[in-house]
Amino acid sequence: MTYLAPLLVGVVYITLMSLIREPHRRHFNAIMVAGAGAAYLSGGGFAAWEFAFTAVVTYCAYRGLRSWTFIGIAWLLHTAWDFLHHLQGNPIVPFLHDSSLGCALCDPVIALWCLRGGPDVIAWGRSRIRALVSREPVRAS
Numbered sequence: 001m002t003y004l005a006p007l008l009v010g011v012v013y014i015t016l017m018s019l020i021r022e023p024h025r026r027h028f029n030a031i032m033v034a035g036a037g038a039a040y041l042s043g044g045g046f047a048a049w050e051f052a053f054t055a056v057v058t059y060c061a062y063r064g065l066r067s068w069t070f071i072g073i074a075w076l077l078h079t080a081w082d083f084l085h086h087l088q089g090n091p092i093v094p095f096l097h098d099s100s101l102g103c104a105l106c107d108p109v110i111a112l113w114c115l116r117g118g119p120d121v122i123a124w125g126r127s128r129i130r131a132l133v134s135r136e137p138v139r140a141s
Helices: 004-017 024-037 049-064 068-088 099-115 121-134
Strands: none
Touching: 004 024, 004 099, 004 121, 024 049, 024 068, 049 068, 068 099
């Protein structure tokens, strides 16, 4: 469950984000990744590097206001930061030992979605269901 739950959290996040219409979805996600970039500031184990990392992610988030690619890059940067914190033993949630590992598994799911342009997965799912339902049954010859 340590590995599966974070992946499911990423899928749930993407699904919920699909409820927000564009361009608000992109703007909201830029704000979310900016907040994630600052998550380690209060107890980070990399001293001044935490500020440098936050500055880089904030820049990517700012650029993400106009570009899904920058939001995806910021999530991938956060993935790497989560992994480093996990290796150091300094989790994002101090009382949950594997919380940084969970983030490192969840974040790339979100990043890949962002790098694809943050598509509406609910609309995509509906169109797939409609396509399956509208197909004529295969008739035996």
